Amino acid sequence: MPISYYNENDSKGANPDNYFMKQALVEAQKAGERDEVPVGAVIVCQGRIIARGHNLTETLTDVTAHAEMQAITAAAQFLGGKYLTDCSLYVTVEPCVMCAGALGWSQISRIVYGAADEKRGFTRFAPAALHPKTEVVSGVLEEECSKIVKEFFKKKRSPLNPPLA
Numbered sequence: 123m124p125i126s127y128y129n130e131n132d133s134k135g136a137n138p139d140n141y142f143m144k145q146a147l148v149e150a151q152k153a154g155e156r157d158e159v160p161v162g163a164v165i166v167c168q169g170r171i172i173a174r175g176h177n178l179t180e181t182l183t184d185v186t187a188h189a190e191m192q193a194i195t196a197a198a199q200f201l202g203g204k205y206l207t208d209c210s211l212y213v214t215v216e217p218c219v220m221c222a223g224a225l226g227w228s229q230i231s232r233i234v235y236g237a238a239d240e241k242r243g244f245t246r247f248a249p250a251a252l253h254p255k256t257e258v259v260s261g262v263l264e265e266e267c268s269k270i271v272k273e274f275f276k277k278k279r280s281p282l283n284p285p286l287a
């Protein structure tokens with residue numbers, strides 16, 4: 123699985139990766155407003171957003187309700203088919219092993235993520251989970267994507283709510 127690191131200088135003019143990652147950040151914000159860990163995702167097909175999702179694990183009391191899972195389901199419903207072969211997923215944080223598995227099943231063409239997740243990210247535990255043809259780009263708007271999560275946990279911390287790490 124070749125992962126290329128995003129380089130802003132590679133592109134001229136308006137950068138679609140930046141644009142779509144900002145839309146994923148809007149989704150992350152929505153999760154944060156519901157007191158969910160702020161992770162957001164969008165799926166793009168032929169230059170247009172066909173699905174959006176944000177983390178809903180608390181709201182749905184479901185550990186599988188990650189932003190990517192919501193977006194994969196919505197995209198398949200929109201397209202009327204389970205495969206996302208001509209689609210790109212933009213997600214603010216590196217997908218976990220579960221989501222990488224689901225993205226593998228979907229045969230999605232491209233995955234673009236912002237911040238790396240050293241604790242739960244798939245690149246560490248299951249780099250082969252994706253479809254072999256899936257292209258992966260990391261580091262798009264990395265700082266914003268990681269800041270929103272860090273600030274969320276900073277707010278949550280109190281003597282009764284100690285940090286996990």
Ligand SMILES: [Zn+2]
Pocket residue numbers: 188190217218219220221222
């Ligand atoms: Zn996940």
